[in-house]
Amino acid sequence: MALQNRVTPFGELVAVPQHGAFMGNRGGRFHDPDTRTLGSRRWASKRWICCRLTFKERHRKVWGNGYTELFFHDEASALAAGHRPCFECRRHDAIAFGEAVKRAFGLDTRPGADWLDARLHAERLTDIDTRTSVNPESRLPDGTVIASGGKPFVMRNGSAWPWIGFGWNEQPFDRELLGDIRLVTPPTVLGALDAGYRPLIVIGSA
DSSP states (O other): OOOSOEEOTTSOEEOOSOOOSEEEEESSOOEETTTTEEOSOOOSSSOEEEEOSOOTTOOOOTTSSSOOOEEESSHHHHHHTTOEEOTTTTHHHHHHHHHHHHHHHTOSSOOOHHHHHHHHHHHHTSOGGGSOBOOTTSOOOTTOEEEETTEEEEEETTEEEEBOSSSBOSSOBOGGGOOSEEEOSOHHHHHHHHTTOOOOOOBBOO
């Protein structure tokens, strides 16, 4: 039976069979290792990361005594949920992401993990319905996730691709038919996307 550890673009944890293209965690363990179930907590600390599925031939028992392993359909959905690239297993991507944030916000140096984690944590706690309203005609970089009618969509090549099940539908939606549009991707991540960071977007199931 699938564990409740698949992360939607809204940051919700659901139980579906698909693992997706990435794994990660939220700073430690917040599941019960005996029953392999969740309580009311949804994170252990502010350090929410997105990792490779495999790294240095390490093997883990998922939801054992270690941290609470989570899985993402793709990087765009992980970033939308407020996770950032891991500095250990995805160091190249983590540096590229940090450099993009530096450019986007005019920082003197590339921000480290603590700076990013504190900023992203404040942003991802904002309720979806109160997030920034988006003009339907505005240009959004690839990998940006928006919400309309309670459903997430990822922007790719100027089109909005809806979230279906645990992945992005293979057919885009007519963006002009969307109603009230809200930004799901945290502002810090959007800045990185605007400054050239390009996350992996997987259309269809992973």
